[in-house]
Amino acid sequence: MTNQESQRLTAAGNEISASYEAARKRSDATVEKLDAHPDKFTMLTGDRPTGRLHLGHLFGSLQERVRLQNLGVHTNIIVADYQVITDRDTTDHMEDNVLNLILDYMAAGIDPSKTMIFTHSAIPAENQLMLPFLSLVTEAELLRNPTVKSEAEASGHALTGLLLTYPVHQACDILFCKANVVPIGKDNLPHVEITRTIARRFNERYARKSPVFVEPTAILSEASEIPGLDGRKMSKSYGNSIMLSATVEETAKLIKKSPTDSVRRITFDPANRPQVSALLTTAGLVTGRDPAEIAEEIGDSGSGALKKYVTESVNDFLAPHRQRRAELAQDMDYVRDVLREGNRKANQIANQTLDEVRQAMGMVYYQD
16 A cells, blocks of 8 residues: 555545544434424434344334334334335335334334334335435445445445435435434444535525525434344344244244354353353343343353343343234234325425425426
């Protein structure tokens, strides 16, 4: 590496660090205001329906969504079905995945009378915002986005237009409903930053006197990464996740076959014993106990005793969720009605926002 290249990398690293620190300060200040006046905030979050939700989703995002909903924040959850095809060649099982997401949302405590749940593909006006928004960003800005780069490398695909514009599509999700807070992890900060840029540029270019969009704030999650049962990141693709919809027997089987190591005494040591520590972390999350305390308690009883404890703890913790889920699944017409009503509300909001955008751009030529 040349000295010039090294200097460029250092400068880029410093810029990223400064951007994160600024975002952290905004996040902290916004959280204080949100706790005091939750009704002044609108939140947008969501998931791609690529499979079932797992324990990591519950602790990483679902519980926080429920907390904000019950606090009084205007909460919106998008089931991002169009975004599935950014890096996948099929829409097989899409309906099943979408409906199962909604089952898990409601079983976790999402109340459709308080939270709007909707799908990308059913909201035409939201997707139409892509056209003016694309004119506000450059190709270089899109190519710099970490998700675009990593997904392009991981998928093995040629870079499709939809994957390249993925960050802009997320900006449409956030801005169409005028969301001013977006709870995310640090890795997703660039998406909110480009959304802020799009909102600012639109207002500067077309709506100086009467801004159409607010610049949303990222609410940065403090939750640490939840490991899968094999010590790697919890991921559906790794097969190391405990699905919220799994049965007692399926959960027991998965935990039983999870790898450990040859040391009999159980200790909590994530750096040197990642697999054992992952099981202890899981047990700690579902029981509210310190993983090191659990390790000390199991001691020389070995991995068999550890797995038994983890299995019982997870199944006990998930029992209420599974019961609520099973009850909801008895009436799938109701689940579809929840989505139908969410889509109806989202369409009303999106149409209004698109009207405001067209008005600001001078593209309303007659009154309906």
